[in-house]
Amino acid sequence: MDKYLYPDVVKLTLANELDVVLAYKRARQLSALTGMNLPSQTKFATAVSEMGRNVVEHVGSGTIQFSIGEQTGRLYLTAIITDRGRGIPDLDAILNVAHPDIRTKGCGIIHSRRLVDLFQLDSHPDRGTRAQLSLRIPVRHPVFSKAVVESWQEQFRREIHVSPYEEIKQQNMDILDVLEALRLKSIETDHQLDEIRKLNADLAQSNGEITQLLAERSDANALLGKMNKELEQFAYTVSHDLKAPLKNIEGFLNLLRKIPEVTEHDRASLYCDMLLEQVRRMDKLIFGILSYAKSGREQVEKTTVQMEKLLRGVIDSLSIPAGMQIHLGGGLPVLVAEEIYLQQLFGNLISNAIKYHDRPEGNITVQCQANEGFYQFSVADDGPGIPAQYHDKIFRMYYTLNGSAAKDSTGLGLAIVQKITAEKGGKAWVESTGRGATFYFTWPR
């Protein structure tokens, strides 16, 4: 071409067979617009189709550019088809075939060459292939101008959506949009599912906590019920036991009032002694009740307690009858514990052993055994022993076995022992067969 009047009328990419369809459609439209008759339009479109298909089939992709050019005073409609392939290897052989069959390879090039007025083909292994197909525009062609060419371009742009290819492309775009929306929706759903799972986990945890709280509440209720029962029993026995010395005091006071003269001093003195005895008894009872109420519940500071020393102190504080021997076993430990509780425990157990002994002479032995996690203390006597059916009952409040020996008893000693050991996580019990009884309790190490 000497020069191009309109070098870039339409440019298309050739990437698939549908692009080839679009290319030959454009070729037909442009040849019609430039005034060619129907056979020429068909020839040009066919030539474009042949070369375009070669590009898609052998290279994969390329471009086609339509232009209007001038050579030796004549106007031509030109299609330049380029690709970046490796060239056509046996081009000379292909071009020299005189009568190509449609089954022959490369017949498209020969066909294309036959259909156009100017045919130029450059093929190079590095630069790819460039085919230039030009068909003469009739002498009596419509007027061409920049505006006219622009109006064609506008027409192509408007019409682009009615071509099947563009339609399919558009539908593909729509489908891709829908897929993208679905993908986003799916992500959102996943997110919501995660949230639901998290909420479920939270809920499960809350449920667990509530169940635990309910269990704790039910335990607390049970404990409360037990304590209420104990309290009821306690109130009953306390009122009953406190009444007894009061009745006695009332009786003695009435007797004192009836004494006519002061001369009967001896009798008055006797009544006063008895009154004092009853008052002491009440005092002891009240002290016992207070000890029981406080036992194991008070926040007492722990100190280092040498058990042997503590036991000697307890023994010194008790009035031991002359015939009673108290033996301390070896290996008594040093504890870090609430000293007052240990004093209460041993005080009660040793005084019980003395109090309920049925002979003037006897032996009491205190021992300790170190076990895994706890110490086991024992206070053994050689007294009358305790029948098996009372082994549990004696630990109840106000339960005393021997009426005569119990004259000085509050019936609270063993209840206190049991309560303190229970509060410390241990237990207290008695073992006795025949003569002698051994009281045990455990204490945490």
Place this chain on the structure above:
Amino acid sequence: MGSFLLVTIQVDLYDRLALNLETDLIRMVSETDARGVLIDISAVGLVDSFMGRILNNIATMSRIMDAETVVVGMQPAVAITLVELGLTLAGVHTALNVERGMELLHKRLGSDVREGGRFYGNSE
């Protein structure tokens, strides 16, 4: 006796569609026991070597399956192009329109054949 298959091509045939036409048609010939295939290309504005090859293939395969192929309704411009190319559609009979094509088939096969039809492509 078998029937005729009438195929009307009403869209631009791109390669895959053309190859589908080829296989569909051969399958239909087999299924319907057709003795004749009429391919109406009156809406086709272009027959290049690829399209020519497709028509040729259809005719060759039909003949193997004992059916005749007639291409009808070729536009004059298409015919001119084919002439300029020197393309002969070997083994493919041609007729001006469907009626003439039917006549041709009847003449070649005798008159006792049923007629059936099948359209290819959309109805635009």
